Each structure stands twice: as C-alpha cells, then as structure tokens.
Amino acid sequence: xxxxxxxxxxxxxxxxxxxxDVVVEVDASGPSDSAALDNLMKTRLATNEMPDMFWYNSGSxxxxxxxxxxMLNIADEDFVAGLDDAWVAAVSTADGVFGVPVQTAGGxxxxxxxxxxxxxxxxxxxxxxxxxxNSDAIKASGHTAVQQxxxxxxxxxxxxxxxxxxxxxxxxEWAEQYTxxxxxxxxxxxxxxxxxxxxxxxxxxxxxxxxxxxxxxxGLEAVATGTAGHYPMLGFAQATIATNWPEHxxxxxxxxxxxxxAEDAGMTVWMPPALYAPANTEHPDEVKQxxxxxASPEGCDAVTEALGATGAYLVEGCSVPEDAPxxxxxxxxxxxxxKIAPALEFLSPVKGPNLMQIDVEIGTGVRDGKSGAxxxxxxxxxxxxxxxxxxx
Numbered sequence: 466x467x468x469x470x471x472x473x474x475x476x477x478x479x480x481x482x483x484x485x486d487v488v489v490e491v492d493a494s495g496p497s498d499s500a501a502l503d504n505l506m507k508t509r510l511a512t513n514e515m516p517d518m519f520w521y522n523s524g525s526x527x528x529x530x531x532x533x534x535x536m537l538n539i540a541d542e543d544f545v546a547g548l549d550d551a552w553v554a555a556v557s558t559a560d561g562v563f564g565v566p567v568q569t570a571g572g573x574x575x576x577x578x579x580x581x582x583x584x585x586x587x588x589x590x591x592x593x594x595x596x597x598x599n600s601d602a603i604k605a606s607g608h609t610a611v612q613q614x615x616x617x618x619x620x621x622x623x624x625x626x627x628x629x630x631x632x633x634x635x636x637x638e639w640a641e642q643y644t645x646x647x648x649x650x651x652x653x654x655x656x657x658x659x660x661x662x663x664x665x666x667x668x669x670x671x672x673x674x675x676x677x678x679x680x681x682x683x684g685l686e687a688v689a690t691g692t693a694g695h696y697p698m699l700g701f702a703q704a705t706i707a708t709n710w711p712e713h714x715x716x717x718x719x720x721x722x723x724x725x726x727a728e729d730a731g732m733t734v735w736m737p738p739a740l741y742a743p744a745n746t747e748h749p750d751e752v753k754q755x756x757x758x759x760a761s762p763e764g765c766d767a768v769t770e771a772l773g774a775t776g777a778y779l780v781e782g783c784s785v786p787e788d789a790p791x792x793x794x795x796x797x798x799x800x801x802x803x804k805i806a807p808a809l810e811f812l813s814p815v816k817g818p819n820l821m822q823i824d825v826e827i828g829t830g831v832r833d834g835k836s837g838a839x840x841x842x843x844x845x846x847x848x849x850x851x852x853x854x855x856x857x
C-alpha cells in the first residue's frame with residue numbers, strides 16, 4: 466500500500482538524519498494481499514527469519530502471531546509510558562507490550578453538516594435521544610436526516626461497529642468476556658442498542674429515499690453539500706471529501722455514536738498499524754532506539770510531513786496540526802479527555818462474517834434490532850468455533 470510505504474520511508478529517513486550510529490532501511494517487497502501477508506508473517510516468525518523490525522496490524526490479528534513467544538517485549542521501555550492507553554491495549558497481551566503506532570488513529574461515528582446544524586440551531590448531540598431529536602428537526606426542515614448507503618453494504622455496519630465505545634464505557638471488560646462467550650449482543654441491554662439504533666433510524670423515517678441503492682460517494686456528497694444532516698461513517702472518508710468536494714471540507718464535522726449518558730459520550734477508534742520486532746532480533750538496542758523515535762513528536766512530524774493531517778496521534782506530545790480538516794480536529798477532544806475505546810475488532814477475534822447483511826436487513830425494516838442481534842450472535846458463534854476459541 467503506497468501510504469504505508471511512504472510512512473515507513475519518511476520515518477526511516479527522519480531517523481537516519483537525526484543520528485549517525487544506526488541506519489534503518491525499508492524493504493517494501495512483501496505481499497499486499499492480506500492473507501498472503503498473514504502467512505508470511507507467521508512463517509518468518511516461526512522460522513526465525515523475520516527482519517529486525519516489521520510492520521503489521523494492531524489488535525486481535527496480533528494475537529495470531531503468538532507475540533509472547535515470537536516478539537520483542539518493550540513493556541519496560543520509557544517511551545511506552547507516552548503511548549495512549551487505548552493503543553497499548555491493542556498491542557499487548559497479559560505479559561507484554563509489543564508495538565508502537567506508525568500512523569494515526571481515526572474515529573468511527575457520525576459525519577454531520579455544520580451549516581445545516583447552524584441554520585437549525587442544533588447542538589452536537591451527546592445522547593442518542595438528542596441525536597433522534599436533531600434528526601426530527603432536520604427531517605422537518607425538508608432535508609434527509611440520516612443518509613444511508615446500502616448499495617455499498619459494508620457501510621451498513623458503521624453504527625453497529627462504532628457504537629462499541631458505549632458498550633466499553635458500561636463495562637471495560639466486555640470484549641474479554643465476549644471472546645470467552647460470557648456475554649453477547651442480544652442479551653446485553655447496552656450492546657443490543659448497537660443493533661436497535663439502526664431500527665430507530667428506519668422507523669423514524671430519517672433516511673434518503675434511495676437508501677437501498679445509494680453508494681459511499683453519494684453519502685459523502687449528501688453530507689458535504691447539506692442535502693443530508695448526518696451520515697454514519699469512518700474517519701478515513703474525510704480524504705474523499707477533501708478530494709471530491711474540497712470547497713465543503715470544512716462544512717463537515719464529526720461526533721461519536723451517542724449512548725445513554727452525556728457525561729460518558731465518547732468515540733470508537735480504529736487503530737493504525739504497528740511497528741514490531743521479532744524476539745530474536747540481533748539488534749534489540751538499535752530497534753528500541755528507532756521505536757523510541759517513532760513514538761516521539763519527531764516521529765509524528767515525519768508522518769505528518771509524509772501524509773498530511775489524517776488523524777489523531779497516539780503519542781504524548783504530538784498534536785493535530787492547526788490546518789487539519791474539521792473532521793480530524795473534532796477527534797481531538799475525545800482523545801484529550803480519554804473518552805475513546807478501540808473498535809471491538811482490535812480487542813477480540815470474534816466477528817461474524819454476515820454482519821453487513823444482517824445490518825442491511827435491520828436498516829431496511831426487514832427485521833428488528835433484537836432479532837438481528839440474535840442472528841449475529843449465532844453468526845459469531847460459528848466463526849468462534851471455527852477459530853477453536855475456548856468456551857464456544
């Protein structure tokens with residue numbers, strides 16, 4: 466992926482220029498296909514053929530690499546103390562910490578049209594009831610309240626996935642319990658809302674008429690131009706707005722999926738990849754020196770120079786540039802106030818493969834949220850059993 470290569474080269478170049486004792490070289494010859502990459506990582510770690518450092522996913526996919534046995538533990542290094550707690554959770558086991566972030570994190574939630582909010586005198590909602598009230602006001606004004614784009618079925622999942630912060634806020638150990646099959650979505654009142662919120666939007670009549678066929682770009686255009694007041698989406702899509710509708714980039718703001726508590730309002734975060742090292746590296750001190758650079762303001766500056774302002778940094782002392790797009794800037798308070806949680810996929814390997822189809826059915830009124838949650842729990846059970854997880 467070009468963005469990853471550009472980031473790695475920028476970090477290496479900046480580090481090499483900062484000192485003369487260590488030289489970091491980037492090898493971008495690995496496969497881009499995720500399945501092939503996963504197999505390559507497992508093979509190289511198992512055969513002790515991994516280079517001194519490597520770039521890989523954070524979150525649950527890390528666990529499949531058996532990091533306690535195969536990776537360099539950096540838990541005792543000083544620079545780890547400067548990493549965001551949510552990040553550390555995404556690159557840790559009970560016995561160690563293994564990676565530093567090589568890019569920025571982004572939120573999942575609701576894009577909203579700022580001029581329309583200002584015209585109607587609306588404030589950013591901090592509870593789901595407030596969100597529904599705002600949607601009522603937008604609908605009454607003759608605009609689409611909540612744009613949906615089920616023609617790109619994956620977008621149907623955004624509310625369900627981005628609602629995880631609210632589950633986490635109610636129980637910080639929910640992901641661990643979910644992985645052990647001790648909790649599920651249908652029987653947990655808070656978790657169930659990740660599905661019933663889609664039902665609320667359908668039953669409220671808030672959606673665009675072409676919700677069944679509309680595509681991602683239709684949704685982004687609608688919220689950017691003010692045809693729609695809200696569009697559930699992941700933060701990466703701000704780059705598409707910047708490219709296709711640059712004159713409206715500052716017209717689009719962001720807030721996390723609201724829950725029941727205004728005081729606990731927060732945001733679900735999609736974590737960036739990480740830089741790791743194999744346990745058998747011949748240069749552990751040099752590796753840690755480079756990791757310390759990556760996990761520093763100088764490292765953040767190198768990433769910004771290469772990619773621009775794309776998200777929130779997970780390193781103490783790093784800040785979002787003043788010229789960051791409004792969507793990116795709106796993430797900062799969530800990080801500053803520690804009102805974030807990694808998406809469930811970074812904390813648990815359990816994710817049913819049919820979530821998007823189930824969410825489309827809920828979002829189009831084919832089934833209600835409760836039955837959708839039950840169906841998804843059954844879907845996730847099959848996947849957990851295929852993975853051989855204990856307790857399933």
